[in-house]
Amino acid sequence: MKKTFTLLLTILFLQSCALGGDREQIVSVEDRYTLAVPSFLSKANDLNNDASLQYMNGIREFYVVVIDEPKDGLQQLLDENDLSSIYNNDIDSYADISLNILSNSINSPVHGEVVDTLINSMPARLTTLKGEIDGIDVFYYIGAYEGIKNYYQVLSWTLASRESTHKQRMNKVLCSLKETHPRKKY
Template identity: 35%
Template sequence: MKTGTALLLALSLSLCFTSCIDFKTKKKEVTATEVAGEDFNQIEVNGEYRLSLPKYMRKTDNLNEEASLQYQNIFKETYTIVIDESKDDFIEMFTELGEYDENISVIKNYRDVQQQLFAESMYVDKESSPIALEINGMEAEMVDIDGRVDGIDEDITYFLTFVEGKEKVYMIMSWTMTSRKDTYESTFDGIAKSFKLIN
């Protein structure tokens, strides 16, 4: 697993929150009709995986330096990143720490770890029950988290999808203000479910 994953996730959350604050004055309301009619681009990353993102989201490099994919629309306040880690490294590290549960799947362990990091990095107001599913032949888990941190007026909703590939585990993280959760939920769901390994 990448060195300092916990710290990097906390930093990512901090940067995510900052992004929401910085562009708060530039809000533009979006209707459900606009979302339903949006077009998507298929994005390929490092010849490793692809997923579909709304055409209104643009590539950026200021959300999380460890993410292999970073897209945003600051006016709609929609953000998506993908973080990938070696599956073997993840298992080895958390086994050594005594935090790996041999009785559940790799992806459930990965989801548990990431949810714990969220709980340590922000005040979690609401958390959905995890949903197990298959995304393009891979085991996956989905969970939504509503939460807040000091200094931010509005709650933020994170849509987290964890996918187990052959060699890596992936976290697809999309977020927006909780007030816009219903508007973008189906969009973020579509992004996550479009995830596919190329080889």
């Protein structure tokens, strides 16, 4: 039953990636990756110091950042912090660590179902997270991806009260991440 439910969730995620609606802009970050974001978002530079891409619309309360990190950087982090016996250098551990860090920064975190899937030939894990930051209820839609040499996090968030308004757009953003160099088989 659980496998059927997970398969159904994966199919729904992938179908919603193909849904139309809003106009998009394709943002290219150097020669590493592209991401499609709603055209009503503008470039930002103060959302996350580690982000290689940052877009937002403060009026609509819609925010997107991408953090990309070399795979060998994760291994170095695991080795330096004696975590190699707990975590592996793989997409599952990268997603777990990233989600744990984000969860620890918000009050009363509520995690959604984690969906393992492929997005543009990259293994990916998608999930949601709700919680409260500085007295404000927020909703995150999060993707973790394994590229050829890098891991990627796409974090999209809004006010919890705007979840139903933005959730489909957020999912489209998460489903649009593409590495720009040729893929090798895993």
